[in-house]
Amino acid sequence: MKKQIKLGLLALTGGVMLASAAHANNFKEVDDAIEYRQSAFGLIAHNFGDMGAMLKGEKPFDAEVFAMRAQNVAALSQLPAEGFVAGSDKGNTEALAKIWSDKADFDSKMSEFQDNAAKLAVAAQSDDNNALKAAFMATGKSCKGCHDVYKKD
Amino acid sequence: MKKQIKLGLLALTGGVMLASAAHANNFKEVDDAIEYRQSAFGLIAHNFGDMGAMLKGEKPFDAEVFAMRAQNVAALSQLPAEGFVAGSDKGNTEALAKIWSDKADFDSKMSEFQDNAAKLAVAAQSDDNNALKAAFMATGKSCKGCHDVYKKD
Secondary structure (H helix, E strand, C coil): CHHHHHHHHHHHHCCCCCHHHHCCCCCCCHHHHHHHHHHHHHHHHHHHHHHHHHHCCCCCCCHHHHHHHHHHHHHHCCCHHHHCCCCCCCCCCCECCHHHHCHHHHHHHHHHHHHHHHHHHHHCCCCCHHHHHHHHHHHHHHHHHHHHHHECC | CHHHHHHHHHHHHCCCCCHHHHCCCCCCCHHHHHHHHHHHHHHHHHHHHHHHHHHCCCCCCCHHHHHHHHHHHHHHCCCHHHHCCCCCCCCCCCECCHHHHCHHHHHHHHHHHHHHHHHHHHHCCCCCHHHHHHHHHHHHHHHHHHHHHHECC
16 A cells, blocks of 8 residues: 555656665565675676677677677666665675665666666667667766765775 | 577577577676576566565555566566576586486476566556466466476475
8 A cells, every 4th residue: 555655656756666666675684685686786797797798899799699688787777776675784785874864866876777778778779889889888887876876895 | 600600590490599598608607607597586586476475465466566577577587598507507506407418398498487477577567367367377387397397306
């Protein structure tokens, strides 16, 4: 019930609906939430890293694989938010407590990352290599921009 | 190069292109491949489990969240295959060596799971609760069918 009200409010205020905002804490333990977001970030890093290797010429560029990677990153970008539950700055994590004290900014950065990942998935379908590289750089910048502020060194 | 030939062959033979077949081993260590597939399965379990909780009435059914979960599972279903690299039956894993000695059957079961997850994502968009439940059950059956044969008890 509470969940639906929250969704309604988000719709009314035009707020960006993050996966984390769409439902209450669905994890039994805080550690499960930490593992969840870390799993998602790990999968993102692998897919994004492979795209980077292709763009840097460390391996041959394969448009089909690149597009598949971009699609994976876009889908995966929706997942980590759910794992940032209250209290999960404690435990086996590099997440800083600042995430929760400055949640609106964190959510906005997460949303920007999701938008850039979605744009990258679209750009990866095109033949425009410059657009593709720009979209890749923008997504990488989203990652770094958030890590710089909200992740332990 | 080898990769592109493999893709071509798959297209020619009409074989189902699994993520794992689309590229060579992209992991530095076998352990990374194991962690990759386990991360994907963990995320799948969380999303699928939440859908199950809704269908069992353990929590209120929320069509929007259910559809989002189904979408996540469909996207995530594409990921684990890549992690089943040769030699990764050894290590911190419950995967049986049988996976690699009976690879064609394993790949076919993985493909069936991906198909069922995709159908579930479509069914979750509709208002047909029976279709949705049937699609959920079929997907769960795919999970179990593969675990029964290829995963340690």
